[in-house]
Amino acid sequence: MDDIIAGSYVFTGERSAKSYHINKMAKTLGSAATRAQFQADEAGYMRAVGCSDEEIELVRRRDWKALMEYGASIYLLLRIGAAVGHALPQIGLHTSGKGV
Amino acid sequence: MATLVGGIGTSHAPTIGVAWDKGQQKEPLWAPLFEGYVPARKWLTDIKPDLLLIVYNDHVNQFFFDAYPTFALGVGAVHAQADEGWGKRPLPDLPGDPDFAWHLARSLVDDEFDPTICQEMTVDHGILSFLPLLTDSNWTIPVVPLAVNVIQHPIPTARRLFRLGAALRRAIESYPKDKRIVVFGTGGLTHQLHGAGFGRHNEAWDNEFMDRLETDPAGLSELSIQEYMERGGTEGVEMIMWLAMRGALGEKVKRVHRNYTAPTTTGYGLLVLET
Numbered sequence: 001m002d003d004i005i006a007g008s009y010v011f012t013g014e015r016s017a018k019s020y021h022i023n024k025m026a027k028t029l030g031s032a033a034t035r036a037q038f039q040a041d042e043a044g045y046m047r048a049v050g051c052s053d054e055e056i057e058l059v060r061r062r063d064w065k066a067l068m069e070y071g072a073s074i075y076l077l078l079r080i081g082a083a084v085g086h087a088l089p090q091i092g093l094h095t096s097g098k099g100v
Numbered sequence: 101m102a103t104l105v106g107g108i109g110t111s112h113a114p115t116i117g118v119a120w121d122k123g124q125q126k127e128p129l130w131a132p133l134f135e136g137y138v139p140a141r142k143w144l145t146d147i148k149p150d151l152l153l154i155v156y157n158d159h160v161n162q163f164f165f166d167a168y169p170t171f172a173l174g175v176g177a178v179h180a181q182a183d184e185g186w187g188k189r190p191l192p193d194l195p196g197d198p199d200f201a202w203h204l205a206r207s208l209v210d211d212e213f214d215p216t217i218c219q220e221m222t223v224d225h226g227i228l229s230f231l232p233l234l235t236d237s238n239w240t241i242p243v244v245p246l247a248v249n250v251i252q253h254p255i256p257t258a259r260r261l262f263r264l265g266a267a268l269r270r271a272i273e274s275y276p277k278d279k280r281i282v283v284f285g286t287g288g289l290t291h292q293l294h295g296a297g298f299g300r301h302n303e304a305w306d307n308e309f310m311d312r313l314e315t316d317p318a319g320l321s322e323l324s325i326q327e328y329m330e331r332g333g334t335e336g337v338e339m340i341m342w343l344a345m346r347g348a349l350g351e352k353v354k355r356v357h358r359n360y361t362a363p364t365t366t367g368y369g370l371l372v373l374e375t
Contacts, residue, residue: 001253001326007296008334012253016165027164030183064294074294074335075159075251082185088114088293092365096298 007096011073019071021050022059026076035083042084062086064094102200102275105147106356107283107349108140108234109313109342109371112156113291114184115364116229121189129363136359137233140372143356144234144282151197152235152243153204153268154284155261155344156226157250159184162218168252169216171264173208174223174245175201182222191232194223197242200275204244207271213264221245226286250287250338255325258340261285262321265347272348285345287338289360289367290331297333299365305331306367307360309339313371314355317346332367342371349375 003010016023025046028034038045046056058067059080067077074095081091116133119125125134161182163169179194205217223245235241246268249255256264265283272281289306292298309332312320321343328337346353357372 001324004295005326005329005334006292006300008292008294008298010253010329010334011251016252020165023160023165027160029185030161032183032187035185068294073160073165073251077294079160079185088365092293092298095294096296098298 009068015071016073019073021052022055022067022070023073023076025049025051026079029079029083038083064091065097068095102272102277102279102281104269104272104348104375105149105280105282106372106374107285107345108144109310109345109369110230110284110286111289111366111368111370112226112229112286113366113368114225114229116233116368117189117225120232132361133363133368134233136361136370137230139357140370141234143372147282148280149241149282150279151200151281152241152284153246153272153281154227154243154286155246155248155264155341156284156286157338157341158226158247159224160251161224162222162247165252168249169247170249170256171213171215172218172221172247173201173205173215174218174221174247175205176219176221179221179223179243179245181228182224184224189228191228191237192239194227194239195242197244199277200279201244203275204268204271207274208267211267211270213267215246221247230286248341248344250340255337257325258323258328258343259321261340262317262343262347265344265349268344269348269350283345283348285342287341288332288336289339289369290333290336291366292333293335293365300333301336301362301365301367302332303360303362303367306369310358310360310369310371313342313346314353314373317343346373349373
């Protein structure tokens with residue numbers, strides 16, 4: 001099976017393993033309380049759940065395209081997007097390389 | 101004895117729930133989708149089901165990649181709504197049916213399908229986006245959810261889901277209580293949520309898929325996961341879950357209703373079948 005199809009990433013076990021901590025961080029954003037903590041201090045929140053400096057920087061830049069290339073799950077990018085006010089059309093377009 | 105009275109294939113998407121909650125049922129963008137559900141809702145009301153068995157996928161809301169089950173069965177009395185990142189929608193928790201669900205667990209394991217058994221299982225838009233379009237949202241009909249991993253590869257083949265459907269039918273027909281059961285398969289249709297193909301959907305393939313779901317489900321079940329993703333997008337691969345519904349219904353089916361529309365990034369299909 002190809003791991004990139006029509007320019008889109010297949011979420012393989014290898015990608016899931018590489019992006020484990022960024023995805024795990026995003027999974028914690030399933031309550032108003034945790035979203036508020038994240039919004040108050042994104043870098044501190046991410047560091048506390050095990051994210052690397054590189055991962056923190058990608059989120060700081062809202063670089064959805066680089067986050068997909070890094071291996072993140074689209075569903076968990078949407079979770080981060082919900083916490084920072086970026087919705088699917090904006091995130092999807094950015095990952096396509098057409099958005100800003 | 102329980103009876104399988106029909107099957108519904110339907111897309112699911114968060115946007116359906118947002119549009120529904122905002123009361124956009126009559127807006128030109130959404131009316132073709134919402135109006136398409138009206139005959140299906142009437143059919144479902146008239147057929148008086150006691151239970152809905154829904155084969156769907158979680159979107160990393162209940163489960164995470166620390167332990168991601170290929171199949172997971174909700175056996176609890178209640179299935180709470182997940183907060184998907186935007187807060188919960190104004191919907192009550194879904195009632196379950198533990199007695200049937202545990203029977204289903206035993207029957208599936210005897211049949212060599214081995215779901216993770218979940219006494220607590222939150223559900224997300226994989227069920228809650230379309231369900232208010234089809235039933236009263238005070239949820240008078242219990243739901244047994246069966247989640248399938250279509251997110252983290254390797255994912256089960258289309259053939260495996262088609263065979264799962266046959267196992268669901270055997271479970272229904274071996275349940276000793278009188279219950280009228282409708283089986284759902286939900287996902288897709290074609291959509292691509294990221295990358296160069298963002299927003300891509302494939303109307304011709306969506307319609308071919310719905311045609312062949314009626315007449316040639318065995319042929320659809322022979323297509324590889326790679327082929328599904330090439331035709332319908334890496335996220336559109338969800339559509340293989342319709343094959344579980346179809347596999348439950350047996351060889352011959354009668355189409356009651358069909359609708360297709362693609363107002364946004366996703367091909368939205370709806371198909372109601374009777375045995």
